[in-house]
Amino acid sequence: MRAVTYTRYGGPDVLRLADVPAPVPGDREILIRVRAAEATKSDCEFRSFRFPVKATWLPLRLVLGVTRPRRPVLGMYFAGEVVSAGGRVTRFAPGDQVYGCTGLRLGAYGEFVVLPDRAALAPKPRTMTFAEAAAVPLGGLNALHFMRRARIRPGEQVLINGAGGSIGAHAVQIARSMGADVTAVDHGTKEDFVRRLGAGDFVDYSTVDVTTTGRTFDVIFDMVAASPYRRLVGMLRPGGRYLHGNPRLSVLVRSVPATRFTDKTVTVAFAPETSEALATLTKLIEAGVVRPIVDRIYPMAEAAVAHRRVETEQRLGAVVIAVDERDEQPV
Ligand SMILES: NC(=O)c1ccc[n+]([C@@H]2O[C@H](COP(=O)([O-])OP(=O)(O)OC[C@H]3O[C@@H](n4cnc5c(N)ncnc54)[C@H](OP(=O)(O)O)[C@@H]3O)[C@@H](O)[C@H]2O)c1
Structure with a gap:
């Protein structure tokens, strides 16, 4: 072959x-x-x-x-x-x-x-x-896993860092379908693309450091390995959840005390790949939720x-x- x-x-x-x-x-x-x-x-x-x-x-x-x-x-x-x-x-x-x-x-x-x-x-x-x-499988399975673990409630503010990538672009769509208001962070060339997928707001990482904008979020989903962990967690609202799909060892170590001793939750994980989750994605796609x-x-x-x-x-x-x-x- x-x-x-x-x-x-x-x-x-x-x-x-x-x-x-x-x-x-x-x-x-x-x-x-x-x-x-x-x-x-x-x-x-x-x-x-x-x-x-x-x-x-x-x-x-x-x-x-x-x-x-x-x-x-x-x-x-x-x-x-x-x-x-x-x-x-x-x-x-x-x-x-x-x-x-x-x-x-x-x-x-x-x-x-x-x-x-x-x-x-x-x-x-x-x-x-x-x-x-x-x-679909890479981006969809990762996005579905993390958006479910984020337990997003309608009306919550969700930041997706790396929103124009394979995983981020699916996360924007799934978070939106859960009723979130999505702010996307990626390179400015991708603004129209992620807005079309459902992001209501956009920050161009090449010109603006999102952690200096004074904005706060209920959920931050991060796919960028080199992102500033402390400053991003600092943007969470009370009860906020930070989820990292591409974490460095230092983030892994800091996630445990952050979750145990503060009112915030830090989740670092590798998404499991299952037939059940793929079947869920098939339904979301056929319903027009994931494009x-x-x-x-x-x-x-x-x-x-x-x-x-x-x-x-x-x-x-x-x-x-x-x-x-x-x-x-x-x-
Ligand atoms: N946890 C898991 O289970 C899992 C599974 C698969 C993959 N991963 C890892 O996760 C990473 C992302 O995967 P992916 O397939 O979604 O990658 P991808 O398609 O390359 O997406 C990453 C996105 O992040 C953007 N980006 C880069 N630097 C940024 C910054 N400082 N701030 C905001 N956005 C930034 C990139 O834009 P540019 O084009 O400008 O760089 C790109 O649009 C990979 O390194 C991959 O190995 C983890």
């Missing part, structure tokens, strides 16, 4: 389109033809092995390969079609259109992927193309260009790799 591969860690040019053996499913596994995969910030971090949160370096190196990548096909979030299901699989049948996550097995940048029947998979939303659906956030779609041969856009350009939403040429679009 064709796949975007990498055999050493490095810049976008380590990505190569190559022929590799197709995976073979076992009795409890599902073989999926991938139609489209999101090229995420995490994929770029795995490829280059440079992480904003340094504490993740060693454990991930042990999992992904010490001297070179152990799994040569990147990609964790995709949409595709079930080709076959092992004899003991009851959840899916050939022809089913699905979307989901491969987890640390990776592999979504290849034409076929094999996943266990317990993997985070759900029927693809009927209202989305494969490319649009591939852009597509695709920025650009690149063919497999241009995976390096796609990664460069994710890493260095001001994109509006998710960058997608069309693993099947039916899902390609002129860039």
